Amino acid sequence: xxxxxxxxxxxxxxxxxxxxxxxxxxxxxxxxxxxxxxxxxxxxxxxxxxxxxxxxxxxxxxxxxxxxxxxxxxxxxxxxxxxxxxxxxxxxxxxxxxxxxxxxxxxxxxxxxxxxxxxxxxxxxxxxxxxxxxxxxxxxxxxxxxxxxxxxxxxxxxxxxxxxxxxxxxxxxxxxxxxxxxxxxxxxxxxxxxxxxxxxxxxxxxxxxxxxxxxxxxxxxxxxxxxxxxxxxxxxxxxxxxxxxxxxxxxxxxxxxxxxxxxxxxxxxxxxxxxxxxxxxxxxxxxxxxxxxxxxxxxxxxxxxxxxxxxxxxxxxxxxxxxxxxxxxxxxx
Numbered sequence: 001x002x003x004x005x006x007x008x009x010x011x012x013x014x015x016x017x018x019x020x021x022x023x024x025x026x027x028x029x030x031x032x033x034x035x036x037x038x039x040x041x042x043x044x045x046x047x048x049x050x051x052x053x054x055x056x057x058x059x060x061x062x063x064x065x066x067x068x069x070x071x072x073x074x075x076x077x078x079x080x081x082x083x084x085x086x087x088x089x090x091x092x093x094x095x096x097x098x099x100x101x102x103x104x105x106x107x108x109x110x111x112x113x114x115x116x117x118x119x120x121x122x123x124x125x126x127x128x129x130x131x132x133x134x135x136x137x138x139x140x141x142x143x144x145x146x147x148x149x150x151x152x153x154x155x156x157x158x159x160x161x162x163x164x165x166x167x168x169x170x171x172x173x174x175x176x177x178x179x180x181x182x183x184x185x186x187x188x189x190x191x192x193x194x195x196x197x198x199x200x201x202x203x204x205x206x207x208x209x210x211x212x213x214x215x216x217x218x219x220x221x222x223x224x225x226x227x228x229x230x231x232x233x234x235x236x237x238x239x240x241x242x243x244x245x246x247x248x249x250x251x252x253x254x255x256x257x258x259x260x261x262x263x264x265x266x267x268x269x270x271x272x273x274x275x276x277x278x279x280x281x282x283x284x285x286x287x288x289x290x291x292x293x294x295x296x297x298x299x300x301x302x303x304x305x306x307x308x309x310x311x312x313x314x315x316x317x318x319x320x321x322x323x324x325x326x327x328x329x330x331x332x333x
């Protein structure tokens with residue numbers, strides 16, 4: 001299999017179909033599915049319980065940046081924010097390589113505890129074990145949270161606007177700028193590379209998600225691996241709708257353009273943590289509300305009354321395929 005997310009056909013055939021056979025928990029309102037960021041359970045009182053998981057290699061012990069503990073935790077927080085909720089508890093499982101020292105284990109746990117506390121989240125516990133044959137520590141997080149309502153795909157109707165927050169490709173741009181800095185400096189000035197690397201500061205989508213919730217958004221999905229093409233396909237697949245996107249309106253930083261050009265990467269298939277897709281009746285009003293908080297937001301398209309999922313660029317029309325391997329992992333050079 002290719003690196004990154006499991007291929008959509010394989011996911012449906014070998015994962016989702018098996019899960020769908022399990023009908024035990026009658027309190028489960030929304031479960032596993034393409035574009036589903038969290039499981040949603042009915043609860044006592046007026047709130048709903050949310051759960052999701054996030055895993056990844058810990059590539060740095062610096063505490064910040066791509067592959068750090070805080071980065072992995074933030075991915076789970078983003079998943080829950082895109083469902084209109086917030087995380088209350090985290091459980092953490094660590095799988096360590098044989099050469100991992102106790103000091104590294106302590107550092108990882110300290111970073112997780114500090115970041116969770118900063119976010120007002122309880123670090124509830126977990127497990128740790130050593131496993132042969134792995135290179136870097138692997139963290140698996142289980143998130144439990146709450147939300148005031150359930151966002152249903154049936155709320156998405158033809159004619160609704162599609163809004164994106166911030167810019168596409170921020171996450172992948174920051175990673176490439178940090179990992180291939182010298183190569184980029186051979187063409188670009190240091191200030192451009194520095195700015196690209198600083199994009200890691202834009203990963204959170206909590207603020208715009210909260211504004212969208214207050215604005216009666218119909219559905220949300222945070223963009224991550226596979227880039228905007230994958231994110232748009234996932235939310236369309238989840239809602240079972242068609243859509244039309246104007247390629248020229250997709251918000252793209254010049255630093256991303258330059259980094260992708262130099263390293264032969266596709267910005268539309270590049271990790272885009274920090275970008276939130278929102279479907280709403282009045283996209284311009286929602287975009288304005290988000291901009292008033294200092295966050296970029298752009299109306300990029302509409303939901304259509306057929307099943308076609310197309311991107312238009314002047315006279316050129318592109319029909320959206322199932323997501324490809326993220327450009328970070330693809331051998332495009």
